[in-house]
Amino acid sequence: MNAAVDRKKPRLATTSLAGCFGCHTSLLDIDERLFDLVERVDFDRSPLTDTKQCASCDIGLVEGGLCNAENILVLHEFRRNCKLLVALGACAINGGLPAQRNHLDLGQCLQEVYLTGPGIVGGQIPNDPELPLPLDKVRPIHEVVRVDYFIPGCPPSGDAIWKFLTDLLDGRTPRLGYPLLHFD
Amino acid sequence: MRQPNILFDGLPLPFADGQTIMEAATAAGIFIPHLCHHPDFKPQGSCKLCTVKANGRHVSACTMPAKDGMEVENNSPDLNDKRRTMLQMLFVEGNHFCPSCEKSGNCMLQALAYELEMLTPHFPHFYPDRPVDASHPQVLLDFNRCILCELCVRASRDVDDKNVFALSGRGIRKHLIVNAESGRLADTSFSLGDKAAHVCPVGVIIEKGRGFALPIGRRRYDIQPIGMELERAARCRGSGEAI
Numbered sequence: 001m002n003a004a005v006d007r008k009k010p011r012l013a014t015t016s017l018a019g020c021f022g023c024h025t026s027l028l029d030i031d032e033r034l035f036d037l038v039e040r041v042d043f044d045r046s047p048l049t050d051t052k053q054c055a056s057c058d059i060g061l062v063e064g065g066l067c068n069a070e071n072i073l074v075l076h077e078f079r080r081n082c083k084l085l086v087a088l089g090a091c092a093i094n095g096g097l098p099a100q101r102n103h104l105d106l107g108q109c110l111q112e113v114y115l116t117g118p119g120i121v122g123g124q125i126p127n128d129p130e131l132p133l134p135l136d137k138v139r140p141i142h143e144v145v146r147v148d149y150f151i152p153g154c155p156p157s158g159d160a161i162w163k164f165l166t167d168l169l170d171g172r173t174p175r176l177g178y179p180l181l182h183f184d
Numbered sequence: 185m186r187q188p189n190i191l192f193d194g195l196p197l198p199f200a201d202g203q204t205i206m207e208a209a210t211a212a213g214i215f216i217p218h219l220c221h222h223p224d225f226k227p228q229g230s231c232k233l234c235t236v237k238a239n240g241r242h243v244s245a246c247t248m249p250a251k252d253g254m255e256v257e258n259n260s261p262d263l264n265d266k267r268r269t270m271l272q273m274l275f276v277e278g279n280h281f282c283p284s285c286e287k288s289g290n291c292m293l294q295a296l297a298y299e300l301e302m303l304t305p306h307f308p309h310f311y312p313d314r315p316v317d318a319s320h321p322q323v324l325l326d327f328n329r330c331i332l333c334e335l336c337v338r339a340s341r342d343v344d345d346k347n348v349f350a351l352s353g354r355g356i357r358k359h360l361i362v363n364a365e366s367g368r369l370a371d372t373s374f375s376l377g378d379k380a381a382h383v384c385p386v387g388v389i390i391e392k393g394r395g396f397a398l399p400i401g402r403r404r405y406d407i408q409p410i411g412m413e414l415e416r417a418a419r420c421r422g423s424g425e426a427i
Binding site for chain 2: 087090093094095096097099100102103137139140142143147149150151152154175176177178179181182183184
């Protein structure tokens with residue numbers, strides 16, 4: 001019987017792109033409600049499961065914006081596999097802190113950090129082919145794929161994430177409203 | 185003689201001769217979203233957030249005089265959708281990074297975004313390059329957050345009699361400038377005692393040395409939504425309570 005019920009459980013995937021994992025920490029901040037959550041959903045690709053590939057999912061929570069090529073690949077993987085894609089937190093929604101570099105020239109940034117900055121002797125700009133190439137500007141995820149829902153906040157509170165997920169799982173249109181809707 | 189009324193969102197709203205729609209609504213404790221309007225200054229109707237429908241036409245509530253029998257639509261899904269879109273355009277046009285802004289929680293732009301449930305900036309970001317002016321000993325100017333409301337321009341010109349600020353350029357290149365040959369605030373007579381130092385609805389004009397003295401989460405619009413302030417003040421006036 002459990003197996004039959006389990007098959008009907010929605011699948012939830014989460015990832016952090018150019019973020020600080022603060023939004024994931026906020027997800028953990030739902031505390032004992034995590035027990036309710038694992039009763040109601042199965043986790044797919046997520047730092048919580050350490051699964052590296054996203055299978056077909058119902059909900060994808062994406063923390064962080066896009067600062068390198070790998071972020072774009074992961075975002076497309078999520079969009080392909082998730083029925084509902086959710087931008088979780090400020091960086092996914094507007095680029096957030098990483099986007100504060102957007103008015104700087106990327107080449108000059110790399111030069112200063114790895115070559116000409118104080119105390120650097122014999123430095124070199126990392127060029128290992130395994131390293132994803134940085135983008136010239138950090139972008140929010142809605143500028144690259146269609147996003148179905150947005151949960152603002154830096155990070156959104158555990159209560160906001162819980163309200164959103166329970167609204168969605170209970171079949172209501174998710175609505176944060178005051179005071180859960182916050183940009184800071 | 186019967187007091188003149190406008191029909192405001194279907195309800196009669198009395199007004200005094202010469203009042204604008206905004207003034208009549210404010211006096212009755214009804215909030216109309218706005219950014220460039222300030223009761224102490226002559227209205228200029230530039231931000232368009234207060235757009236209402238008066239007798240079927242879109243007008244700025246802050247500049248449109250109330251007329252007896254005028255039908256005004258304010259709090260409707262259609263108008264609030266348009267206002268949300270205007271907010272989104274303001275957000276992407278500047279650099280509004282709330283988590284690092286000292287004005288967060290006290291910012292009208294942010295409070296209106298909460299009020300109108302703006303969840304996403306929707307449009308592609310401009311990410312403009314606007315260096316800050318930290319030259320003044322008491323005040324920091326962060327042009328990244330300017331929404332061109334001209335409240336500082338009006339306050340400095342009309343109240344402080346100093347003419348420290350102005351808008352320069354046209355269209356998308358319009359921007360706030362400081363009236364000094366160097367362009368730096370330190371080279372003007374601007375001071376913290378000026379009216380202009382305290383009218384910015386967003387986080388452009390920031391007093392130095394205060395920072396996060398009041399933590400995020402306990403600030404003006406953290407305590408109460410912007411739309412509730414007027415209503416509560418009106419209720420308190422009616423019942424004689426302290427606001």
